[in-house]
Amino acid sequence: MNDKIFDYCLRIGDSSLILSHRIGEYCSKAPILEEDLAITNVGLDLLGQAESFLNYAAELKGNTTADELTFKRKEKDFRCLHLVQTPNIDFAFILTRQFLIDCYHQTLFNQLINSQDERISGISKKAIKEINYHLKRSTEWILRLGLGTDHSNQRLQNAVNELWMYTDELFIDNETDIKMDKLNIGPLSSSLKNPWEQLVTSTLRSASIEVPEANLYSLQYGKNGFHTEYLGYILAEMQHLPLLYPDASW
Amino acid sequence: MEDEKKLIQFQQKIDQDIKIEPRDWMPEKYRQTLIRQISQHAHSEIIGMQPEGNWLTRAPSLRSKKILMAKIQDEAGHGLYLYCAAETLGIKREQFLQWLHEGKAKYSSVFNYPTLTWADMGAVGWLVDGAAIVNQVSLQGTSYGPYARAMVKICMEESFHQRQGFEIMVQLANGTKEQKEMAQDAVNRWWWPSIMMFGPHDSESAHSNQSLKWKIKRESNDELRQRFIDKTIEQGHHLGLIFPDPNLKLNPETNHYDYSPIDWDEFWNVVKGNGAGNRQRLNHHIKAHEDGKWVREAAIAYAKKSNLKQKSA
Numbered sequence: 431m432n433d434k435i436f437d438y439c440l441r442i443g444d445s446s447l448i449l450s451h452r453i454g455e456y457c458s459k460a461p462i463l464e465e466d467l468a469i470t471n472v473g474l475d476l477l478g479q480a481e482s483f484l485n486y487a488a489e490l491k492g493n494t495t496a497d498e499l500t501f502k503r504k505e506k507d508f509r510c511l512h513l514v515q516t517p518n519i520d521f522a523f524i525l526t527r528q529f530l531i532d533c534y535h536q537t538l539f540n541q542l543i544n545s546q547d548e549r550i551s552g553i554s555k556k557a558i559k560e561i562n563y564h565l566k567r568s569t570e571w572i573l574r575l576g577l578g579t580d581h582s583n584q585r586l587q588n589a590v591n592e593l594w595m596y597t598d599e600l601f602i603d604n605e606t607d608i609k610m611d612k613l614n615i616g617p618l619s620s621s622l623k624n625p626w627e628q629l630v631t632s633t634l635r636s637a638s639i640e641v642p643e644a645n646l647y648s649l650q651y652g653k654n655g656f657h658t659e660y661l662g663y664i665l666a667e668m669q670h671l672p673l674l675y676p677d678a679s680w
Numbered sequence: 681m682e683d684e685k686k687l688i689q690f691q692q693k694i695d696q697d698i699k700i701e702p703r704d705w706m707p708e709k710y711r712q713t714l715i716r717q718i719s720q721h722a723h724s725e726i727i728g729m730q731p732e733g734n735w736l737t738r739a740p741s742l743r744s745k746k747i748l749m750a751k752i753q754d755e756a757g758h759g760l761y762l763y764c765a766a767e768t769l770g771i772k773r774e775q776f777l778q779w780l781h782e783g784k785a786k787y788s789s790v791f792n793y794p795t796l797t798w799a800d801m802g803a804v805g806w807l808v809d810g811a812a813i814v815n816q817v818s819l820q821g822t823s824y825g826p827y828a829r830a831m832v833k834i835c836m837e838e839s840f841h842q843r844q845g846f847e848i849m850v851q852l853a854n855g856t857k858e859q860k861e862m863a864q865d866a867v868n869r870w871w872w873p874s875i876m877m878f879g880p881h882d883s884e885s886a887h888s889n890q891s892l893k894w895k896i897k898r899e900s901n902d903e904l905r906q907r908f909i910d911k912t913i914e915q916g917h918h919l920g921l922i923f924p925d926p927n928l929k930l931n932p933e934t935n936h937y938d939y940s941p942i943d944w945d946e947f948w949n950v951v952k953g954n955g956a957g958n959r960q961r962l963n964h965h966i967k968a969h970e971d972g973k974w975v976r977e978a979a980i981a982y983a984k985k986s987n988l989k990q991k992s993a
């Protein structure tokens with residue numbers, strides 16, 4: 431098995447899984463019914479993408495399944511990004527987190543559709559259509575909140591300021607990135623930074639939101655198996671039944 | 681005089697199964713009954729998202745998580761069709777929500793019961809959605825056009841929900857000892873509330889006769905309840921589940937299942953607000969609505985600014 435491809439699939443799959451889980455937590459809490467529908471749609475797409483990547487990861491590893499990887503893996507073996515682990519503080523946070531990830535996903539998956547790994551390029555060709563729609567939706571909301579009222583502008587600005595530090599991790603290269611780049615499977619994370627920044631800053635500026643200063647946030651990242659305190663609680667909830675009844679199948 | 685003539689023509693249309701459309705003349709009581717019934721139906725879909733959302737973060741497989749999420753999304757969609765259908769009667773959605781929050785509008789009492797285990801996701805789909813479908817299939821023939829058309833769309837998705845619930849029950853009934861116990865416990869708790877969903881007996885139902893005459897309702901509460909019981913018992917026996925009613929047996933004369941008297945005290949107690957979840961469900965909805973106020977205000981302000989910009993361009 432190629433450990434690095436496995437690791438790479440976990441990173442993408444776990445990130446979509448955990449973000450979808452956060453969206454699930456928000457069920458029936460949206461500001462309007464139409465938005466309950468829209469955000470659940472995004473959550474479902476992410477869950478589908480997670481399943482595709484985790485299925486592939488399970489096949490690469492052998493003798494396991496996507497469900498086992500999801501529900502029986504230990505926290506330190508997860509590879510999700512810190513940004514997706516952050517909690518649902520309010521609509522501004524939920525939306526900003528989504529927008530930053532949508533921009534990242536669009537930048538990343540536009541590369542992955544040309545991956546030398548046919549499985550990854552196949553999953554990505556389906557996913558990019560969904561991601562383009564996700565970004566359209568979150569961009570529209572960034573403009574609404576940024577340009578709507580003074581209050582909404584402040585709340586959005588606050589969320590952007592608070593979440594900005596987590597974007598640092600998106601563009602850090604680790605050994606997996608270097609290997610993926612070498613095998614033409616995926617781009618170096620660092621190569622995504624410029625196109626991502628252009629995408630993010632042009633929308634934020636159009637929405638009268640100031641782009642925070644870039645800062646290094648931490649030397650330990652989710653993609654290396656070091657997580658926020660939030661992840662433990664997410665997994666405790668998500669994995670509760672399969673761990674409580676280890677002999678049962680669901 | 682004029683109204684009397686209109687009323688006769690109106691009843692003739694109903695008797696000929698011609699649908700009533702939003703711009704057609706209708707008696708005020710017909711309009712009020714529909715406003716009450718359709719908005720109550722919409723609220724039920726929306727409040728019903730909560731007991732299922734309760735297990736979305738704990739669904740035990742990727743497949744079940746996906747299906748549950750899709751199902752809850754469908755319910756939001758059903759709520760949307762129904763609010764739109766109700767709005768054709770001249771009331772805005774914001775008003776419907778206000779009546780819900782003030783306790784003036786009801787939703788199905790069954791959603792005030794708590795979902796305590798994963799098996800409840802099976803029982804809610806199988807029994808609660810199963811009961812709802814019996815009612816909704818009948819309502820596809822309701823006399824008000826927008827309501828009837830919403831029902832056709834909703835019924836297609838609801839039958840998928842019921843199968844989803846039944847699939848969970850099959851899996852649990854064929855699972856470990858603990859899973860079987862979980863399934864039985866869920867049936868014990870959800871059987872009677874799902875029977876009560878059809879409302880009071882025909883002899884006690886306040887709105888029934890006129891609604892049947894106007895074909896707002898097409899069949900009586902007791903007829904629908906009996907149809908649900910008859911079809912569900914067989915399914916339960918197939919799974920080896922026991923229904924919590926010792927008097928449930930096939931009557932060879934009527935070819936229907938007889939059942940014990942329903943505990944209407946419990947029913948009315950929950951309707952009046954004393955169920956386990958009444959306050960919780962309503963407070964949840966009110967909080968989400970209030971938390972979202974600034975977002976709605978921003979969206980409206982942005983839309984106004986965009987319109988101004990377009991006009992001046």
